[in-house]
Amino acid sequence: MSVTSQARTPETAHDRLPGTEAAGAGQVGPTGRPMPDFPVPAPLSGHGPARVIAMCNQKGGVGKTTTTINLGAALAEYGRKVLLVDFDPQGALSVGLGVRAHELEHTIYNLLVERGHDIHDLIQTTRVSGLDLIPANIDLSAAEVQLVGEVAREMVLARVLRPVLDEYDVVLIDCQPSLGLLTVNALTAAHGVIIPLECEFFAMRGVALLIETIDKITDRLNPRLQIDGILATMYDGRTLHSKEVVRSVVDHFQDRVFHTVISRTVKFPDATLAAEPITSYASTHSGAEAYRQLARELIARGGAP
Numbered sequence: 001m002s003v004t005s006q007a008r009t010p011e012t013a014h015d016r017l018p019g020t021e022a023a024g025a026g027q028v029g030p031t032g033r034p035m036p037d038f039p040v041p042a043p044l045s046g047h048g049p050a051r052v053i054a055m056c057n058q059k060g061g062v063g064k065t066t067t068t069i070n071l072g073a074a075l076a077e078y079g080r081k082v083l084l085v086d087f088d089p090q091g092a093l094s095v096g097l098g099v100r101a102h103e104l105e106h107t108i109y110n111l112l113v114e115r116g117h118d119i120h121d122l123i124q125t126t127r128v129s130g131l132d133l134i135p136a137n138i139d140l141s142a143a144e145v146q147l148v149g150e151v152a153r154e155m156v157l158a159r160v161l162r163p164v165l166d167e168y169d170v171v172l173i174d175c176q177p178s179l180g181l182l183t184v185n186a187l188t189a190a191h192g193v194i195i196p197l198e199c200e201f202f203a204m205r206g207v208a209l210l211i212e213t214i215d216k217i218t219d220r221l222n223p224r225l226q227i228d229g230i231l232a233t234m235y236d237g238r239t240l241h242s243k244e245v246v247r248s249v250v251d252h253f254q255d256r257v258f259h260t261v262i263s264r265t266v267k268f269p270d271a272t273l274a275a276e277p278i279t280s281y282a283s284t285h286s287g288a289e290a291y292r293q294l295a296r297e298l299i300a301r302g303g304a305p
Helices: 064-077 092-096 108-113 138-147 153-167 181-189 207-220 240-256 267-273 286-300
Strands: 051-055 082-087 131-134 170-175 192-198 226-235 257-263
Touching (some): 064 170, 064 192, 064 286, 082 092, 082 108, 082 153, 153 170, 153 181, 226 286
Parallel strands (some): 051 192, 082 170
């Protein structure tokens, strides 16, 4: 899909926060490292099998849903066929794409706990060409209890997704902010994990615990699972605090940290209210360019086809 939409309001200097612009190859980026060149990916000759990626952090409000929507939309712009899975009972991913999830009779919950449903019947198209959604609502909160007695309870989501993997290039799972059974299901179904990390020192405290959980799942349930990257979000290059947090994250996790950094901007909540990805709501905004750069970086790293 070509990028043809224009920003709906004039862009100001305040909109162009540092950290979201694609630095030229070789220039020092906001992570303090030379910025590689992430080329526009070549078109695919066909679709599938999909690489499944869990968007995971047990802390809330770090940008999981925003990243799932906008990374998915950016990948779709580059010709990838993308399926988004709302795996949070709050249903923010569904709402953020204009789906009235609370009115739906069937959601991802029904696929998890009931037999006889065809996953194709639950997939909804979005306004973005090549971007589909499996919605969720508050019903999903009951699934964690109901799955406890299931055989191979950690692998239910993997079974649910299996029939459509050959139809997509990327599946992005928006996890709830916890390390409970639903998140374990997502990590067991996934090939990779992206960890959005808010640029606040308190946000760093839980990352070690999350990585420990990922290591346990890799050891016991899903040996193919790997960390695709840690994504610094809500960055404000005007503050020393944001810069120090990013520097500390890079010191701790080295190459696991994406070069792309997502800056804080009012355009993200504006796009959410409009039920659109920022890539179509404000196509030329630096936030949209940041997610396009993230998509190119993910593909360049081998995290997406």
